[in-house]
Amino acid sequence: MKAAPFAYVRPTTPQDVVAELAAAQAHGEAKVIAGGQSLVPVLAMRLGRPTTLVDITRVERWQQIETADHVRIGAAVRQRTVERHRDLGVPLLSRALPWIGHREIRSRGTVCGSLAHADPASELPAVALTLGARFGVNGPKGTKELTAAEFFRGAMTTALEPGEVLEYVDFPRARPGQGFGFAETARRHGDFALVGITAMVETDGDRVRRARIGAFGVADRPQLIDVTDAVGELLSGEVQRADAGRVTDALAEAADALVTTGGDKHASAAYRRRLVRVLGGRELISATQRSMRRNH
Template identity: 45%
Template sequence: MKPAPFEYHAPAGLEEAVGLLAELGDEAKALAGGQSLIPMLALRLAVFDHLVDLRRVAGLRGIERRDGSLWIGAGTTQAAIQRSAEVAEAVPLLARATPLIGHFQIRSRGTIGGSIAHADAAAEYPAVALALGAEFEAMSPRGGRTIPAAEFFTGMWTTALADDELLTGIRFPVRPARSGYAIEEFARRHGDFALAGAAVAVELDGPRIRRCGIGLFGLGPTALRAAAAEAELAGADPAGVDAEEVGRLAVSALESVPADLHGSAGYRKRVGAAMVARAWQRAVQEAGDD
């Protein structure tokens, strides 16, 4: 099939792009890397009268330190993130998640902002953002605002972005001392969307856990935080924590777990618990070695 007819726009600057999206309203869709949007248009799972191509908007690309955080422009490609020594040093969980996304052809065009704004429940980046407590910068004709990751993902393919807002950048906290990170996922083939996965970030204060972030993907209508498990682990001595119990607690309260020909809801929960346990073990070990 081919996409339904649409009018193409290629703004040169951020203000022009935001103005177009506000003017055209629901009839327009921002086009970043297009790795999710174009297949949906081709299959006519989505139809828009206008596409606003963001590739010429230079202000949406880049990786730099800002006020103790690592800022990544929403238009930065996944391949650029994968190559970045700055990302590997400052936000290792993001660096480790990136090679799991599709294949290199997809990563060469797909963008971090496109992945996050698309909010696919099985995507890696949203879970990483939740585990790390990232913040999202958005721009509209009314000005800019910052949205915490915990408030951003609202449902299946939906976010807290208003109709006239554009995601412009993501701020990740820079890796502190005595911290560890791991991401684990189970997919039928490399590059497929994960049936279940977990991103874990652990920070130690002396012998105890100062902060633990657990992001889950493939286990609900959107990426989720395992809040009950995080609360249980705060202040605990990791030496006395059973990894399998962490996995069970992380998935115990899950609702609306998907079920399809690849696996039942119960199967996905068991796989998810195993992914959490593996990621937890690796993250704790790294934090202890730091």
């Protein structure tokens, strides 16, 4: 099948993007197109029939990655560009990016496009939630910033209103005493995850002060839970991979809370809970070790 006819515009400034979206929205449905890796299949299958596509990839200001105490990634920045960045300082993001589809997909797909698409099995929404990223939105009513918890509203659903565009996302850079872990299980390389896990641990010497795990592929949106009480003591001291069994056992309650999706043809809910515990336990240990060795 081919896409239904649509108008196509390619503005070069943020103001023009917002103006084009408003103008098109007045007599039809306008859609932002960034990398097109999710939108084009939707159009081709006629699951969506927007009347105008507003291509944002020529907006120079949104092609930038700015690094300060946080990392600001503009709306037109491709996933692969961030993956190849040498001094990003956001280790969880760098670990997660290679897991997205295939290199060809990441060479076109944008970081903000993935966040705006909000697939519940996507890596980047979970990374954003875990790190407390901030989302810069521009639209007819002006600009605003949202937290990840405010931004993700459900499966493929965000707080973006018609005519609004996600301009940038801000990720905090890693601080001393933090360690991160990331893992996912998919049926084949490049497939969306059955379950994915993020781990973030903060240590003080050999003591764990705070431990959290995030999960994706387990609910209608990314999830995050504090597991300090459940595993903080187990992770403190000289924690080893061999301790993974005990950490896995201690994550039973967390896994129950994180996995709210029922089973589907790929995996049962029980199998997903098991994956959360096993991957979560393993990544919490890795994150703790990295934090204590000061290499994030």
